[in-house]
Amino acid sequence: MNKMLYNQTIMDRSRLIDIEDRGYQFGDGVYEVIGVYDGDFFLLDDHLRRLKRSAEAIQMMLPCPIDTLKDNLKQLVTMNQLKEGVVYLQISRGVAERWHQYPSNVSPVLVAYTKVEETMKEEAKNGAKAIITEDIRWLRCDIKTLNLLPNVMAKQKAVENNAVEAILHREGIITEASASNVFIVKDNCVMTHPANHFILNGITRMKILELCYETGIPVRECAFTIDDLRMADEVFISATKLDIVPIVFVNDHKIGTGDPGEITREIINCFAAAIQDLSER
Known part of the structure; x- marks a missing residue:
């Protein structure tokens, strides 16, 4: 059984969640999903900087300094002998009597665990289908909080339509997808929504x-529209451990030639080289 990190202590999965944990009752917390390739973290510092920013945005203290957290996460990967997968890291505001306002004198609760997970190799090679649905999330999508029900609903709609992802729009403007960022290519130029409060600035996106x-x-x-997406030469999505997946159909509309395009392929190869460079250090 894999070990998990719980408030800087290595413990097993028998640890119980308090019914009054604010993460459980309010979604009052933040999280990160960090990719591991060949036993090494990829872009760990970037993930931890975003974690710190998210915590500050909701006025929540981290349970320990970033350097301490970094060391403990590395220890967790080593103990679980994770070679290919992710580390899920979650911090809630803590356990307190159920009132909506932030409690005082409460200690944040940290949980982290490893998960074996491979990239979508077949989809990355041949492309995949996505659907379009309305973006019904709140207006602080730049904070990576635990409040993911609208994302879950969108992803479920994608699954029910045999698609890998649901691409979201606000009044016709494409923002991102349920669990990934969205890019289009038109006339050899890559375009993606600006990193404002309407999207999460993905670590893979930034790379x-x-x-x-x-x-x-x-x-x-x-900003680009639904029509821009449909008329694009290429479309692809990106996320941690998903890496980069070409989208060749949106709903039943073929994108470009219906095959992954040259620019997308070049970016996939560059991204793979960046990961390979990590393992050769």
């Missing part, structure tokens, strides 16, 4: 933008 700048692929962070 893709960095790779585009490094390789000279034109890129724009700008």
Whole structure:
């Protein structure tokens, strides 16, 4: 049985969740999902910076310094001998009597565990289908909180339509997807929604933008519409451990030629090289 990290202590899964944990009752907390490739974290510092930012945005203290948390997460991966997968890390505000306002004198509760998980290799190679649905989430999507029911509902709709993802829109403007960021390619230029309060600034998203700048692929962070998405030459999504998946059908509409495009392929190869560089250090 895998070990899990609970408030900086390695414990097994028999640990119980208090009924008055605010994460359980209010979704009052933040989380991260961090990719592990060949036993090493990928972009760990970026994930922890975002975790700290999310906690500050909801006025919540972290249970320990970032460096301590980083060391403990590495210990967790080593103890569980994780080679390929993710670490799920969650911090709630803590246990307190059930009142809506923030309690005083409460200690945050941290839980982390490892999970074996491989990338979507077949979909990355051949492309996949997505659907479009309305973005009904709140207006602080830039905070990675535990409040994910609208995302869950959108993902369920995708599954029921034999799709890998649900692409979200607000009044016709594409924001992101239920659990990933969305990119389109038009006339060799990569476009994705700006990193404002309407989307989560994905760690993989940021790496893709960095790779585009490094390789000279034109890129724009700008709003685009459902029609822009449908008329795009290429579409792809990105997320931690999902990596990059070309979208070749949206609903029943074929994107471009119906096959993963050249720009998407180039970005996939650059991303794979960045992961390979990590394992060779």
